[in-house]
Amino acid sequence: MDRLRKHIEEIVDLSDEEFEYVKSFFVLKRVKKHQYLIQEGDQATFEYLILSGIFRMFYLDEEGKEHIVQFAGENWWMADYQAYFGEKKATLHITCMADAEVLCLKLEGREKLSAKLHKMEHFFRVKLTKGYVAQQRRIISLLAGNPQRRYEEFGRLYPHLMQQIPKKYIAEYLGVSRETLSRLYSNPK
Amino acid sequence: MDRLRKHIEEIVDLSDEEFEYVKSFFVLKRVKKHQYLIQEGDQATFEYLILSGIFRMFYLDEEGKEHIVQFAGENWWMADYQAYFGEKKATLHITCMADAEVLCLKLEGREKLSAKLHKMEHFFRVKLTKGYVAQQRRIISLLAGNPQRRYEEFGRLYPHLMQQIPKKYIAEYLGVSRETLSRLYSNPK
Structure with missing residues (x-):
């Protein structure tokens, strides 16, 4: 949980007591490569702060083609936000690309933290702004x-x-063919 | 300014005194159809709350082709946020499509309001979440x-x-040709 404190304190300082309160809302989860954090149709209960590892979030169309919405690495937050904030079922998938540790936060906890601690409301606003x-x-x-x-x-x-x-x-994320990407890799400006 | 109060109070209640403070940061601006709110290269000083009228925000590529990022109508907030939050020059254009009234808010005011009034930090966080x-x-x-x-x-x-x-x-925004759009208009499902 030290990493959580460090991450939050990049934006706001917390007293020990405040941090004890904050951390009580987070649950650690370990995820192996190729595991899903969430799949289409699951209830989108959590937002994730990635402590280590890499994830990709994607939409799967009717033909089974993946469309990558976002990658996320260390210290990134990630969720199917439409489903999470709307308390609905996910329409996106999030899958692990390298063994990972994440902290899970429920919407109820996020809102409670924001209401109780102005500092945390500020923290979440700053993070949302960057996103x-x-x-x-x-x-x-x-x-x-x-x-x-x-x-x-x-x-x-x-x-x-x-x-x-x-x-x-990366080719999928950029919406380019693999051939085009290979050409770009071998001829960077 | 009544409209501002009503708009904010859809999310948080304000006392008269609080609203007096809040409104002191907003400046009303009238904009005529075809006028620009901001153009590429301008300092992105303001975020805009649209009271009436319609705007479109777009990126102009090297060939002079418009790419519409967003439309905005009544009660929408709009800015070249990368430039606004980064206090840089705009890379986008915002132009008026129907005579409009907007309220302008500087970043400094936004941050001061958020720091001083937890309610306003909450308001801005909720708005950002929807966006x-x-x-x-x-x-x-x-x-x-x-x-x-x-x-x-x-x-x-x-x-x-x-x-x-x-x-x-609309065709530009959707990234479809006008012919395709006309076909869709005449054959809605």
């Missing part, structure tokens, strides 16, 4: 970016993920 | 949705905008 900006950028990249530009942007923003994630998933 | 979920859905739709499905989803989510916005912009 919102990243998503706005991703929408622009999907609308307007050519493969070269998407590849460069991904490498600039997530150099760590670039090295750890198999190329076929 | 985050809408964006996650848009990403999925861009990745996986076929034109028919995107069109239906847009009509379901935003029936009001569907009637008010010229078809060519």
